[in-house]
Amino acid sequence: MTVLTRTLALAQLRASHARVRMYSSETTVKAMVYSEYGKPSEVLRMVEFPLPKLQSDTVHVRFLASPINPADVNQVQGAYPIKPAFEDLGPVKAAVGGNEGVAEVIATGDSVKDLKVGDRVVMAKTGYGTWRSHAAGPAQDFQLLPKNDKVSVIQQATLTVNPCTAYRMLKDFVKPEQGNYIIQNGANSAVGQAVIQIARAWGLKSINVVRNRPELNKLKDELTQLGATHVVTDEELGSHAMRSQMKEWFAGNPPLLGLNCVGGKSATEMARYLGHNGHYVTYGAMARAPLSLPASMLIFKNITFHGFWMSRWADVHSKQERYAMFEDLFQLMQRDQLGEPRWTPVEFNEAAMKHAVDAGISGYASGKQIVRF
């Protein structure tokens, strides 16, 4: 405990005797927290504090698995639009890292109706820290998952960001006809892989743009195995040969949906393949370059350019709508149409977590890093 946090803790003790009494359950929470924004390996630290006592309207959950997503890291850096409040966690005023994860209900207050012990839950909103062993809170902070033994803990822990993003983008902007193409870049990303699989399951073909790389054929094989119809490189997009090739593939029905998580020049090239009245959805910006739109694409081809952000979707839609999506996705998983992401386990201790966060920043993690508790 630093002098500062000890002073804070004392001030809180004096300020609210009632609040202190809450922190007196027998379970100890271990949580990876930060009290200021900054370089994650410097500002993140592991703290322990007692799990708040159960209230009539609260539940206790224990976490089973929580991934380390790129947005989690941006959030610790203070570079993400959702900035969790630094809350009184007993010993410190801090925010718990992480936004995604699956937990199991281990106790419920008397007046809680929607959840019971043994239920699997995810967080109701983005910004509820998931890098922690346990949490206590109002039942509405959590959302029930459908029961499905065929869906692994890893799939549950990585459900709410990537598969849900892919699902919504394929569903909410335009309904392509069976057998028609969609086109996406960043096809090897976690969302991209979910897009490939869901598109195939829904009877759609996909053009998948990836960056050129040494082992391109290996990647093409992997994505084709997942269900990609064609895999092309961003460098190929602007070429005459590729234009002719695509024309042949489309056979008069160019894609009406484009999904972009890259930005920059190749993202504009990709938009040129959309048909009239198409929709182009941006959900990421890996190239960190803006999207440049010739006016003719907007005016004469009537392409509409949207953004998509899963957190906002969850904020403005009901738990029922979200649950229905979970059920659809679980069905796909159960039928092996949507697999586990590639993942690598991370131990829940300060050193391992910091190492994992750094690996996440550098992009050299091998698959999705998932904390097991």
Next chain:
Amino acid sequence: MTVLTRTLALAQLRASHARVRMYSSETTVKAMVYSEYGKPSEVLRMVEFPLPKLQSDTVHVRFLASPINPADVNQVQGAYPIKPAFEDLGPVKAAVGGNEGVAEVIATGDSVKDLKVGDRVVMAKTGYGTWRSHAAGPAQDFQLLPKNDKVSVIQQATLTVNPCTAYRMLKDFVKPEQGNYIIQNGANSAVGQAVIQIARAWGLKSINVVRNRPELNKLKDELTQLGATHVVTDEELGSHAMRSQMKEWFAGNPPLLGLNCVGGKSATEMARYLGHNGHYVTYGAMARAPLSLPASMLIFKNITFHGFWMSRWADVHSKQERYAMFEDLFQLMQRDQLGEPRWTPVEFNEAAMKHAVDAGISGYASGKQIVRF
């Protein structure tokens, strides 16, 4: 008549005796036509040919006034997505220039029900040449205008492009609440001026972006007189002072609708003033530079970027819907809420037309150039 056109005319005579018989009415059509794409003052020429005889399902109209719009010039250059077919016009195979204008019905075939002599009409679709004294064609090529003595011929002749574009953009993408702002650039354009007036009539405030210029205050006064709430320059858009100023004007309700006919850097700056979930509509590209979109605008602010093109709207909507819009606009005109554009008359002879088209290209025409027949 050139050798080529004489040869063509002879070939047509031989090819179809029946077709030739059609060209035997007593009225002579004078039309400004082109038989190939190119520099307008070189490829445009005036031709005369007999008005085709009335058929049971056709009407005869005489034109009253037709503007020379920038898109008309692009069309002659072959640089516009709508390319009228070069049709058999008697002496030549050519397209008649112009796309907008008002005509009066002077004769109707026996089976024509929707139009009668004396009716004022506009063209049903873009691409029906309007730089001509008369036309004969199926009744469905023309669309009836509402009767309204308070609406001038100039207002009728310039109705279908600019006021309609302004009307649709203010109506179709988002419905701002009364008293809230919309923001637009190119505010001094014909569409821009219509936007100012319609917005005011509908209870909306407007931020109007114009290019900096020597007589800025004079322009500000003119636009304010039309109903502009505020007029700012594109250079001011990026400044801290303007950001604070806008914040004060918006008082917590930033605009949810932005209208762009410029493109380039200042168009991106303008988009930054939109509130969350706003809509940004591009209908022109005067700066001839693409629109550059930071991903955060799409993803986190959820701004949707649309294109708008009046010709497409007219192609996919019914005559009834278009008529309802005309009625609304005529009401605004009748109540002096939407005035005549600034305009200058053009005589309908080859030299005057060529001069006017050149003036249109250079942008030095004083107000909208309108051909009177």
